[in-house]
Structure formats: structure tokens, C-alpha cells
Amino acid sequence: MSVVLLDHGEGGAASARLLTEVFLRHLGAPEVLEDAAVVPGAGRLAISTDSFVVRPAFFPGGNIGKLAVCGTVNDLAVMGAAPRYLTCGFILEEGLELAKLELIVQAMAATAAEAGVTMVAGDTKVVGRGEVDGVYINTTGVGFVPPELNLSAASCQPGDRVLISGPVGDHGTAVMLAREGFGIQSDLVSDCQPLGDLATEVIAASSQLRCMRDPTRGGLATTLIELCEASDVGILLDEPALPIRREVRAATDLLGLDPLYVACEGRLIAVTPAAQADAALAAMRAHPRGAGAAIVGSVVSGAPKLVLETAMGGRRPLVALEGAQLPRIC
């Protein structure tokens, strides 16, 4: 029996076997299987949910399982919440190879351990062949925010500095090259990684930290536009300061894409008062997950727009993308 069958989703003996042999074996088994996890914890609850449908499910640098843990962990981490508990819901396609499912679940377990989170609840459904593409995962995460911490996208103030923890566009580029068959070969890997401990270092280094974000879909530019709008401030980005790997530049140049709008999955944006920016930068760079961190911009008063000051001394507004970027020849 090497593939997922519809029976595995019916709640009977087949479901129980799948649960024990694949999910609990890797993610950990509680003493008693209850209908809901009741867990200790106190303080302000941070809660976040995300669904993952990435294609291909296995990409250079990770797989959908690792992504499913990192995505939700990072959304909690950037709010200053130490991520503690995760749930995971799976929708599986009939015919999915169990060996692939095992690799995905193993990656989730390993990433959860790395991130210091426990998987406490889950669910599995199976649908007919062709009704989903392989596997879709939802994770919901819970963490607790220390009482003195109040990070918010609305807190950015003119004079603040904008930092990014590493080069941008790695994940989106790696996945696109793996998925689309444009024939472009590279050693690029996704930057997918959990950022809880990096976030803790940044918080410790900057007592007046305004906010953090993990840019994902839409890349650095999209997330910074959101900050402008939430705080009603402008942001000026310094083009020569932006860290972008040469492979990402080369691939996006070939396809005519803009790396500032290409997804990351393991990067942290921090906005700090000017006086604390250097300390925050040092804290990032001292951490293995913050190599290549840089101060990339400043918050300014005025219209809530993101503007790039180009290497040529020009100015380019960065506006919200309509949808996906498409490769172009023109």
C-alpha cells in the first residue's frame, strides 16, 4: 500500500493507520488523542493561519511541509510572539505516493523542532484524483506576546530606518525556475527558514522597535507598500543598498522580472528608530539566519508611497503589482 486512497480520508481504520504510521510517528503522539488540544500558556495570544499550495511541492531548498511550518511560525515571530503551538490540516489527492507524504511530514517535524514549536492538532482529508494537486496544507499557529511589546505596521515614524535580514527574491526565483521549465539552471535555493530566534535578537537589540514583517508573496516591495499605508508614511528605498544575489539578478534579468516583487520565505523586515538601526543590524548579522542583512531605506513624512532612489540618482515609485509578474521579451 504505497499511495493515498480515498479510504484514508474516511475516519475509519485506514485513517487511523495513516495517522499513526505517518503523522504521529513524525510529529509526536500525545498520551491521549482528544478532539482539541488544551495547552498551557498565558498572556496576549497571537494567532495566525496560512494555507500552502506551492508547486512544485519539492523545490530546491525545501518542500511544502517545511514551508507550511515556516510560514506560520514567521508570521507569529514578527509580531514578537514566541511561536509555541501549531495545527496542521492536510488535503490529500488520491494516488499521492506515501513516500512523498512521509518526506513532507518529516520536514515539518524537523522544522517544528528547529523552531521550537509543537504540533498539537491536525486533520486529514482525501479527495479524488485530480481534485487537488497532490497535497495542500493549512497551518494555524499560536504564540504569546510579552506584555511590554507592541509591534505594529501602523507604528512607523518619519526618521525610522528599514532593515532587511538578507538577500531578497531567493524563494520565488528558485521555485519559479523549478516549476516553469524555462530551461534556466542555477544553484539557487529557497531561503525558507524559521525566524523566531532571529526576531528575538532584533527585539533585544532595539527597545523601540516599531514593527517587523516577513515579506512573502509580492516580495519586499509589496510588504513595504503595506507598511506605508498602515502607518501613513512614505518609505525611501536605497537601490545600491538592496541585497540581491547575483543568481537572482541574472534569472530575473533573463525573464524580465523585478526581484523587488519576488517572494521571500525566510527574510525579516525590521523598522527601528534611526538611533537603534545599527544595533539591530549588528544583531541580525551576528545571527546565522541574518547574514547579508542591510539597512535599505528610511521612513519619511508625506504621501504613503514607496519610492526607490535609483543608483542613477533618479526616483522610481514602487506601486502595488496587479497580480503575478509574467516573463517578457519586450
Added chain:
Amino acid sequence: MCLAVPGKVMELNGSMGRCDFGGVERELCMDLLPEVETGSWVLAHAGFAIQLLDEEEAKKTLDLFQEWADFEAENTLGPTPIEAANASEAGGGSDGPPA
């Protein structure tokens, strides 16, 4: 109409050539440049090499080739230990099924 990118021809296989664009590679069709040689710099457009780049002229204007050498030398964006570990995992297939 004109998005074309410079690359270096690393290897020729008949009328196709494997080209390096600064860390990424792609095969290009050489039908429009029969005189191309391994080591030539070409302009890539829509999967074809459309013109040879004159190295001397390039050095005069943008120091294009020196730019790549500089960038390599001063590249501080190398993988973090975690990313390097992931890269070797991905290569070894433990994050995914065998190719």
C-alpha cells in the same frame, strides 16, 4: 521589444550552446550566430543568441566583464550555514524524492 541579456558561451553542442549569465545557465540556440565559439560573449533574446558582444567595446563603456569579476570577489551574500546545509540536503534528495 528588446529585452536581451549578455551571457558567456561555456559549451557548444551542435547549434545549441550552454551559456552562463552570472550564476544561472541556459541553453541558447545559435542558429543566428553560426560563427560563435566557446568563450564568446553573446546577447540572449527569447532563447537565442542574437549578436556577439565585442569585449573591447564592452570594457570601454561598462566594464561589463570586470563587473562580474568584482561582484564575485566581493560577494558577501554567500549562503548562511543553514542555507548551505539545505542546499546540500536538497542536492542529496532528503528534502524531496529522488529526481
Added chain:
Amino acid sequence: MAPRLDDRARADALVARIERAVTKPTALMEVCGTHTMAIGHHGLRSRMPEGLRLVSGPGCPVCVTPCEDVDRAIAMAELPDVIVTTFGDMMKVPGSRSTLAKARAAGANVQVVYSPIDALRLAQQQPDKTVVFVGIGFETTTPTIAATMLRAKSAGVDNFCVLPAFKVVPEAMEALVLSPQTKIDGFICPGHVTAIIGVAPYAPLAAKYGVPCVVTGFEALDILEGVAMLVEQLAAGDARVENQYKRAVPDEGNPKAMAITRQVLQPCDAMWRGVGVIPGTGLEPRPEYASMDARARLPVDLPPPADLPKGCSCGAVMLGLMLPNECPLFGKACTPASAVGPCMVSSEGACAAYFKYGGA
């Protein structure tokens, strides 16, 4: 390309040259949409002196592709056992009623490819389907499609065909210069088109009409240098063809690419969306390659194409007669989210660039 430390100094020096030479109102046209994008990308307009206008021209093959060609591609994609392949640029261009992207969402078989060779490979892998490649492009792109058609013929691949929508540049430039309403003082000539056709076709423009032409590359410094060369010619009362992009453009262009193009394609009249028919500015398959002309292979019934909607000024914008923000629909009924005309949808259309870069 990655910015280098000394790029800023070089840019400043070129801007100083430009400022010194511009003494009266001057309009330079960047013919090529890729130049429009690059100018916006580097924020170069904000560095031009007062009185120097950079005007976007009709060199966006996507913008000038007529509605009917988009409608035809969509109709073909809806036929059974047909795969329509296209460069990404065409996916969101509005036809009379729909786009290729919307048609794909509704179940039509449309695939984005990076190279026409990939479309040919697809045809070889799926012999029971007819693979259509949407053949848009100016002279930079046309030889790549012609070469692919040659390969298809010699490999005996009979399920590959091309929907011809090719256009050529120099005649269009002449039409612009001749038009009584356009006042263009100089042309920033398309570097990669010239890498194929060579510099000779621009000579009549300079000689007959006294309009300087500078063949220009696409890096920011290339464009600044090209502009500097143009305004210095104007200051000296010159009207010559110059080549700023010597590293990629030999004077003779690429004769082999031109020969391959001529072997497969022959001139025809072409309809430029929003502008009208400009005789001799199109290309279609020669009789020996008629079997690869998708129009004959896959006849489709098309309702009459929708005229450009009332108020749409794409034609005037593309001819440099109007700035994008002077169009009554700009930013209101016509935005990238809901584009009325092709200039807003195409990634390098003048209106899309203006919307993105705010005229910077």
C-alpha cells in the same frame, strides 16, 4: 544588472553633458518599449533638465498588435486539440472581449513559453495536438521565430504553426516623422533591433528629415549617453546616425539573422492598433511556409473586432502626440487592474510605464 559604485559618478557626468547642451524645448522619442521601461526603472526622467521631454513611441509590439490578432489567438486556444503558446507579454492584452489569461482560466489551452524553440519542442512532444505560437515581435524577435520555423520544416514537424503578427520599425519611424502633428527632434534608436538590422535603415531619416538618430543600449548609462549624444548633435545643428551601443551593434547588424528572416517571411501591410495600417510594415510566411501559417491552418469565425473604446487614446499616446496622463481615461476607467487599451496592459506600454513610474 547590479549597480556598481562608480555608476553614479558616470551618470552625473552624463547628466551634466545633457544639461549643458539643452538650450531650448526638445522632444526626443524613445522608439522602443524596452527603453521606456528602462527609463522608468532607473528614474531617468527625473534627471532630465527642464525643457527636455522623453516621449514614448510605438515600439511596443504588444501595444500595437491589433485586437483581431488577440481575438484570433483566443479563438484558436478554444479549439479542441490546439495549444496556443505565447510570450508572457501577450497574456493580459485586451482583445475585443477577453484576454488570453482569462481564456486560460476558462479552460482554453494557453501556455507561456520563454522561447519559440520551447513551443516547437512542445509540438514534438505532443504530436496529436496543433501547437500555435503567437508570432509578435519587431526585428529583434522575428529572426528567432523564423529560425524556429526553419527547424520545424527540416525536422518534419507538421503540427507546429505560427500566428504572424510581426512588425518592422524603420518604416514606422518614417511615418512618425512625416506625421504633421508629431514634433520629434531626435530618435533614441532601438539597440537590439539595430543589432539585427544594422544602422543603414536610419540614414534616410537623418539625411532627408534632418532628425539625428542615436542607436542606444539599455543600461542606464547607455541611455544617458545616447541622450547626451542626441542633444549635443542638436546643439551643433547636426543630423547624423551615431552608434552609442557599439559593444553589441556592428554597423552591419546580423546579416545571417536577416537572411533567415527573408528566407521564411515576406513583407505585407500591417495594422498598428490605435494608429492604422502602415503599408509594408508587417511580415507573413512565404508561400513555401504557408502550411505553418496558423490563420490558414486553423480558420476561426471572428465577430468584427471592437474598435478602441470611446476616449481611449492609445493611438495618440503611441505616436507621441499625447502624454498618458492627458488621456481622459488614464487612472480612472483605465488602470493596470482594468485596462481599456493595450498601452496600459503591456508591461512596457507607455501608459503602464507612466502609471508605474509616475512620469518619473
